Amino acid sequence: MSENRTARVLDEARGLRAMVWVMAIMLFLTVLAAALGLGTASAGRLLDRQLAGRLTVQLVGGDARASDAAATMVLARLRRMPEVTRAVPVPRADLVQLLRPWLGEAADDGELPVPAMIDVDLRDSTDASVARVADRVRAASPLARVDRHQSWMSPVSGLMRTLTWLAAALVALLALATAIVVVLTARAGLEAHRATIEVMHMLGSTDIQVARLFQRRIVRDAALGGLVGTAAAMGMAALVGGQLSRLGSELLGGILLAPLDWALLATLPFLFMGVATLAARWTVTRALRRTL
Numbered sequence: 001m002s003e004n005r006t007a008r009v010l011d012e013a014r015g016l017r018a019m020v021w022v023m024a025i026m027l028f029l030t031v032l033a034a035a036l037g038l039g040t041a042s043a044g045r046l047l048d049r050q051l052a053g054r055l056t057v058q059l060v061g062g063d064a065r066a067s068d069a070a071a072t073m074v075l076a077r078l079r080r081m082p083e084v085t086r087a088v089p090v091p092r093a094d095l096v097q098l099l100r101p102w103l104g105e106a107a108d109d110g111e112l113p114v115p116a117m118i119d120v121d122l123r124d125s126t127d128a129s130v131a132r133v134a135d136r137v138r139a140a141s142p143l144a145r146v147d148r149h150q151s152w153m154s155p156v157s158g159l160m161r162t163l164t165w166l167a168a169a170l171v172a173l174l175a176l177a178t179a180i181v182v183v184l185t186a187r188a189g190l191e192a193h194r195a196t197i198e199v200m201h202m203l204g205s206t207d208i209q210v211a212r213l214f215q216r217r218i219v220r221d222a223a224l225g226g227l228v229g230t231a232a233a234m235g236m237a238a239l240v241g242g243q244l245s246r247l248g249s250e251l252l253g254g255i256l257l258a259p260l261d262w263a264l265l266a267t268l269p270f271l272f273m274g275v276a277t278l279a280a281r282w283t284v285t286r287a288l289r290r291t292l
Contacts (some may be wrong), residue, residue: 019218019276022181023225024232027272030174031233031265037167038264039255044160053125055133057118059143070141071116077140078120083129086121175275182218182279189214190287215280222276226269234265 057078059070071089078087095114122129134146241256257265 019182019185019221020225020228022185023178023222023272023276024229025225026174026178026181027226027229027269028233029229030171030272031230031268032236033167033170033174034265034268035233035237035257035261037164037171038257038261040160040163040167042258042261043255044157044164047157047160053122053130054148055120055122055130056147057120057137058145058147059116059118059141060145067116067143070143071118074137074140074144075118077136078118078133081133081136083122083124083133084120085123086119088119090117090119175272178272179275179279182222182276183283186214186218186280186283187287189217190284214284215277218280219273219277223269223273226272230266230269234262237265 057074059067059074075087075089078084092114095117120133122133130148137144137146237257244255
């Protein structure tokens with residue numbers, strides 16, 4: 001019996017045909033999980049870059065004129081510091097706009113004691129540089145309070161890192177589940193074609209030749225299902241990315257995938273084909289040596 005005809009006989013097993021749907025589902029979930037991980041990692045890096053060297057100086061006092069005078073003095077001091085690349089006062093109108101959702105019309109009251117605020121960007125984002133600037137600001141005015149953006153946004157950065165590691169764990173688990181499915185499918189195919197394989201052995205076929213036939217069929221089905229699942233997942237990721245981009249949020253916009261991220265997602269079906277190939281070959285050759 002020729003190899004091509006034998007391959008067509010072995011193709012009749014339903015378990016092998018089910019591999020197309022199983023791999024499509026596996027790759028769909030895997031690509032979505034990987035896209036989530038790549039997106040959150042990108043957003044986390046963007047957030048860290050934006051907040052690493054940024055400070056806010058608040059000058060809080062009961063007298064608005066005293067606060068404004070202190071802000072003017074601190075601003076002049078900041079602009080003379082070599083560690084500072086940018087220091088700009090926050091307009092009172094912007095602060096009132098931020099308070100309006102909580103205070104309503106009372107936020108427009110000119111007598112409302114709104115603190116003076118200064119946004120500061122540093123040349124060096126190390127803790128030592130931040131500490132030096134903060135000490136000089138406090139020495140310039142007892143009304144000054146320095147807030148580091150990175151400190152109060154650290155829970156968000158931590159969440160991004162957690163989501164990234166969770167996505168990586170999901171990808172690993174799905175790869176393991178795929179290997180297990182391939183093992184079970186190969187065993188089912190061997191059992192369904194036990195009589196055919198015995199005849200092939202009597203005709204002189206080796207275990208390696210039989211294993212190659214099963215492996216070829218499983219890998220072909222895995223490739224077809226993987227490409228379908230990957231295409232569907234990448235289409236879904238592109239759809240969600242388009243919706244995120246229309247929100248206008250700088251943080252959510254950081255979740256959008258870069259060209260390199262799309263390239264990495266496109267390699268996943270080939271990686272899973274490799275997993276399917278190794279799992280199928282190991283299962284079939286091991287089973288044939290033990291039972292046939």
